[in-house]
Amino acid sequence: MSVSSAPREAIVVPGANSGSALECIRSLGSRGIHTIVAAEDPAIALTASRHCGEVVEVPPPRDDYLGYKDALVSLASRPEVRTIIPTREDDIYVLSKYRNEFRQYIATPWPQFDTLETVHDGYRLAEFVSDLDIPVPETQLYDEVADWSQERIIKARYSVLTDDHVDSLEAGRLHPDLGQMHVSPDTGPDRDEVRRRMKGHLPVVQEYIPIRFEYSFRALYDQGEPLATSVRRQTRGMSYAGGTSVYRELVDDPTLEAFGRRILDALDWHGLATVQFIESAETGEYMFGEINPRTWTSIPCDVRAGADYPYFYWLLAGDRADVIDPSYESGYATHLLFGELLYLKSVLFDEYPNASRPAFHTALWSVLSSLYHHPNFDFLTVDDPMPFFQGVRHSIKDALAQ
Numbered sequence: 001m002s003v004s005s006a007p008r009e010a011i012v013v014p015g016a017n018s019g020s021a022l023e024c025i026r027s028l029g030s031r032g033i034h035t036i037v038a039a040e041d042p043a044i045a046l047t048a049s050r051h052c053g054e055v056v057e058v059p060p061p062r063d064d065y066l067g068y069k070d071a072l073v074s075l076a077s078r079p080e081v082r083t084i085i086p087t088r089e090d091d092i093y094v095l096s097k098y099r100n101e102f103r104q105y106i107a108t109p110w111p112q113f114d115t116l117e118t119v120h121d122g123y124r125l126a127e128f129v130s131d132l133d134i135p136v137p138e139t140q141l142y143d144e145v146a147d148w149s150q151e152r153i154i155k156a157r158y159s160v161l162t163d164d165h166v167d168s169l170e171a172g173r174l175h176p177d178l179g180q181m182h183v184s185p186d187t188g189p190d191r192d193e194v195r196r197r198m199k200g201h202l203p204v205v206q207e208y209i210p211i212r213f214e215y216s217f218r219a220l221y222d223q224g225e226p227l228a229t230s231v232r233r234q235t236r237g238m239s240y241a242g243g244t245s246v247y248r249e250l251v252d253d254p255t256l257e258a259f260g261r262r263i264l265d266a267l268d269w270h271g272l273a274t275v276q277f278i279e280s281a282e283t284g285e286y287m288f289g290e291i292n293p294r295t296w297t298s299i300p301c302d303v304r305a306g307a308d309y310p311y312f313y314w315l316l317a318g319d320r321a322d323v324i325d326p327s328y329e330s331g332y333a334t335h336l337l338f339g340e341l342l343y344l345k346s347v348l349f350d351e352y353p354n355a356s357r358p359a360f361h362t363a364l365w366s367v368l369s370s371l372y373h374h375p376n377f378d379f380l381t382v383d384d385p386m387p388f389f390q391g392v393r394h395s396i397k398d399a400l401a402q
Contacts, residue, residue, distance in 0.1 A: 008081060009034055010053070010082065011035060011036065011081065011085060012038055012081060013035055013084075013085055014037075014038050015040070015041070017044040020087050020295045021087040022049060023378070026051050027311050029052065033314065035051060039055055040057065040061075042055045045379070045387045048387050048390040061088075064173075065094055065173070067172075068090075073101050082314070083313075089120075089159050089160050089292075090160070091294060093174065096293075107317035109222070110270065119159070120293075121157060122139070134259050134262065134288050135285055136287060140206075141157070141202055141204060142154065148183065150185055151183070151184075151185055152183045152205050152206065152207060153183065153206050154180060154189060154205050157203050157204045158201065159290075160174055161178065162175070178197060181194065182355070183353075184353040209287060210281040211279065213279045215233050215251075215277045215278070216234070217231055217257065217277070218272075218302060218307075219261075219275075220272055221264055224268040227316065227321050228324055230307045231251050232248050236339075236343050236367070238343060239346035241352040244339065245298045246335060247334075247340065248301055251330060251331070255286060256286060263291070271313075272313060273294075274292045276289035276290045298334065300376075305332035306328040334374070335371060338391070340367050
């Protein structure tokens, strides 16, 4: 996979202000690999890490993804750079769509664009997974739903929305993370609000499944062959209805391992991915959710437990996949501290018509007891504390400015 026999001892880490990007920097930088953070905001918290080797300012991908692509290609052309690791949907979209521009300079361990388009299309992906005999919540296009008397969730059809999908959208802009809308069967959807939230595109509608736990199958693949895998169970998200993981642990689950492999094998996957599942609170059945074709928010849990995906990715990019050790410590758990506060705030103030709100004292005890038993944190670490304190300082500054 290497594009040159000359030593390449640097990696570009797109600078999302997340535990995912920070863990990539810590994992690779601690091994003496030069980490180049490509950031639209050079003051983000992760740049305070002692493992951050260099910061290069780049255009915001959501405002100018062609300018962002050109900046990444320029970094890729540096002779010391081995590869780029995608940490956001923005990154994998640009890297995959313009793969040929990158491959002349660096290793490109990420999926082909036609494969990515399947993964980024929630309607097409639901059909693909269902054909593999894996349970999927009933999924329809928005204009196909005639009966709103059942509990449903409206989701963006595309993980990254562009003017390729909606002509009225401005060229050169990316619209990821449009979120989802919980629809009450008593009122049905507000069609004007749906159109506004979904930027004018036709979203998908799924039946609401009460959730006992959320899971994800994580993997690094090399041209259809798994190199390392793990399974994570999410106990809490940023809201009491779920969402981004804030407390999770690694588990052994042969059923989810088999489901995840079946999906990625069928896609002939290449690179990093997480396959999301839910466990129905009513039936106990596992059901497919989505695929994230990049590093994931809770990757610190995997890395600290021994499944060091950023380093495995580095080895794959250097034609050294044969030395990857995929073993890890099952039962290891981590927290996103700020996310735990958002979860408690959600319990106090949010309203989700399709999700049961826990009592606040129950939620608080759950958070405190898990912090006591598993004092492992995404941002806050003893040997690299500055990103955490930089993040706190920025949060306080933003709050005072409002």
